[in-house]
Amino acid sequence: MLDRKRVVITGMGAITPLGKSVGEFWEGLVSGHSGIGPITLCDPSPYPCQIAGEVPNFDPGEYINPKEARRLARFSQLSIAASTMAVKDANLNLEKEDLSMMGVLLGNGAGGLDTTQIACLDMQEKGAMKINPFFIPMMLPNMAAANVARVFGAKGYNSTVITACAASNQAIGEALEVIRRGAADVVLAGGVEASISEIGLSGFCILRALTNSNEEPQKASRPFDAGRDGFVPAEGSAIVVLESLDHAIKRGAPILAELIGYGSSCDAFHAVQPDDTGEGAARAIRWALKDASIDVNQVDYINAHGTSTPLNDAAETMAIKNVFGETAYSVAVSSTKSMTGHAMGGAGALEAVACVKAIQEGIIPPTINQETPDPACDLDYVPNVAREKDVNIVLSNSFGFGGQNTCIVFKKFSE
Numbered sequence: 461m462l463d464r465k466r467v468v469i470t471g472m473g474a475i476t477p478l479g480k481s482v483g484e485f486w487e488g489l490v491s492g493h494s495g496i497g498p499i500t501l502c503d504p505s506p507y508p509c510q511i512a513g514e515v516p517n518f519d520p521g522e523y524i525n526p527k528e529a530r531r532l533a534r535f536s537q538l539s540i541a542a543s544t545m546a547v548k549d550a551n552l553n554l555e556k557e558d559l560s561m562m563g564v565l566l567g568n569g570a571g572g573l574d575t576t577q578i579a580c581l582d583m584q585e586k587g588a589m590k591i592n593p594f595f596i597p598m599m600l601p602n603m604a605a606a607n608v609a610r611v612f613g614a615k616g617y618n619s620t621v622i623t624a625c626a627a628s629n630q631a632i633g634e635a636l637e638v639i640r641r642g643a644a645d646v647v648l649a650g651g652v653e654a655s656i657s658e659i660g661l662s663g664f665c666i667l668r669a670l671t672n673s674n675e676e677p678q679k680a681s682r683p684f685d686a687g688r689d690g691f692v693p694a695e696g697s698a699i700v701v702l703e704s705l706d707h708a709i710k711r712g713a714p715i716l717a718e719l720i721g722y723g724s725s726c727d728a729f730h731a732v733q734p735d736d737t738g739e740g741a742a743r744a745i746r747w748a749l750k751d752a753s754i755d756v757n758q759v760d761y762i763n764a765h766g767t768s769t770p771l772n773d774a775a776e777t778m779a780i781k782n783v784f785g786e787t788a789y790s791v792a793v794s795s796t797k798s799m800t801g802h803a804m805g806g807a808g809a810l811e812a813v814a815c816v817k818a819i820q821e822g823i824i825p826p827t828i829n830q831e832t833p834d835p836a837c838d839l840d841y842v843p844n845v846a847r848e849k850d851v852n853i854v855l856s857n858s859f860g861f862g863g864q865n866t867c868i869v870f871k872k873f874s875e
Contacts, residue, residue: 465639465641465642465704465706467639467705467718467719468702468703468705468718468719469701469715469816470549470708470713470714470716471546471552471701471713471714472546472698472700472816473546473697473698474542474545474698474699475542475545476495476515476696476698476800476803476810477514477515477694477695477801478799480515480517482545485810485813485814486814486821488799489799489814489817490821491846492799492828493799494798494799495514495516495799495800496511496512496513496678496680496692496799496800497511497512497677498510498511498674499511499512499656499661501656501657502574503658504661506658508665508670509664509671509672511677511680512692512695513801513802514694515538515695518538518541520532520534520537520540520541523537523540523544524540524611532598532603533574533575533598533603535568535655536572536598536607538695539566539604539607539608539699540607540608542650542697543612544611545699546648549714550701550703550714551713552646552701556711557646558645559612559615559616560615562615562644562645562647562648563609563614563618563635563643563646563647563648564605564608564614564617564618564648565619565620565634565638565647565649566604566605566621566631566652566699567626567627567650567805568627568651568652568653568805568806569624569805569806569860570601570660570804571599571600571603571604572598572599572600572654573657573659574654574655574657575598576595576599576659577658579592601620604620605618608648612648616644616647617643619634621634621651622805623862624804624805624862625765625858625859625864626724626860626865627804627805627806627808628805628806628809628858629651629807629809629856629857629858629868630808630858631809632649632700632702632719632812633723633866634649635647635649636702636722636868639702639704645707646701646703647702648700648701649699649809650697650699651697651805651806651808651809652809653694653695653696653803653804653806653807654695655693656693664693669691669769670690670692670693671768677692679829680692681797681798681802682768682831683766683795683798683841684773684777684795684834684837684841685768685829685833685834686832688768688769689768689770690768690769691767691801692797692802693801693802694797694801694802694803694807695803696800696803696806697809698810698812698813699809700809700816702719715873716820716873717816717819717870717872717873718873719870719871720869721748721751721754722751722866722867722869723746723748723749723750723866723867724747724865724866724867725741726862726865727740727863727865729863732861734771734775734776734863735863736771737778738776738777738780740863740865741765741776741865742779742780744866745779745867747867748867748869749783752853754853754869756784756785756791759855760792760851760854761791761849761851761853761854761855762792762854763796763811763815763818763854763855764794764827765795765797765807765857766793766798766841767795767802773836774836776857776859777836777839780793780839781839789838789839792842792849794826794841795827796811798827799825799828804860808856808858808868811856812856812868815854815856815870818851818854819851819852819854819871822851823849823851824847824848824849824851825842826842826844826845827841827843827844828844830844853871853872855867855868856868
């Protein structure tokens with residue numbers, strides 16, 4: 461095998477239902493706090509699901525010129541906010557960078573879905589030519605990556621991954637490959653989702669994918685618990701600064717962790733249901749571990765996709781067992797979606813930040829709302845309370861509609 465460039469994480473930014481910084485996000489996770497509450501971004505009253513994980517009190521004007529912000533959809537605003545934090549965290553001096561070797565690779569699921577809804581209503585109520593003139597560049601899914609690149613002058617590799625709920629995990633994996641092959645020195649990688657809207661609720665509720673447990677919002681997301689009844693929609697963005705190790709060392713960057721593996725597969729099974737054997741997800745896990753050149757016994761923690769749907773959680777459990785065998789019962793597995801809800805195309809990026817923090821801090825976030833065991837979900841899900849543990853290697857799973865499966869592997873950095 462040809463020598464591959466090592467790739468490290470040097471900065472992170474996160475804007476989430478648990479807070480508008482990596483610190484607030486992490487503190488919420490390790491304390492077992494839920495960021496889920498009644499929906500305020502739209503009128504949820506006609507829908508069975510009326511709760512979500514919303515970013516609290518988000519003001520785009522804190523990160524973007526207010527005039528410019530009005531021309532951007534919320535998903536672009538969130539991406540710029542998280543990217544701003546990540547660039548600062550990485551101590552990245554853009555004036556000293558070759559910006560033609562700085563890329564942006566983001567994932568999202570629905571682009572400017574809220575903007576699309578507004579445009580449709582404006583056409584109906586005001587007339588065919590009365591929509592926002594910025595509608596098209598606001599709603600296109602690629603515009604988050606394009607707008608982040610424009611803000612930071614990143615003129616290198618730029619792409620958007622649209623693989624549903626696997627999107628931002630896959631974006632980070634693809635960024636790993638871009639740097640490995642020498643097509644970029646630095647990539648802002650991650651993802652975003654901002655689709656909490658009437659049309660989004662309608663679509664997911666009709667699929668019966670969302671929870672109906674509105675009475676106690678903070679207990680509604682309960683991955684792997686027998687009482688789970690659907691996922692809680694959420695929004696947010698997270699960005700990690702990926703660099704070749706050589707580049708990071710040359711500029712004296714803070715190195716938070718190393719990204720060592722990436723695997724992807726497709727169930728080729730069903731539009732919205734996972735393969736109940738877990739074999740598609742298992743293939744992605746195997747590819748990621750093989751790419752990382754590690755054995756199942758070396759994995760200290762699995763950040764699960766864990767959406768709190770009856771089918772997904774059972775299938776993911778099966779996939780982990782398929783790959784890990786008896787080791788599956790001794791590895792810690794947790795779903796941070798129990799606290800954030802499911803940020804869909806942005807979920808994997810939020811979870812990447814959680815994985816890096818777990819390595820840095822030696823703490824595994826819990827899966828909260830574990831009350832009633834499910835015989836089909838019988839692994840160690842770190843129930844309800846965070847766990848102190850030396851964490852060297854982490855596997856992060858993300859699976860999406862269409863049978864999209866993506867897994868990435870992080871490692872504690874050492875020379």
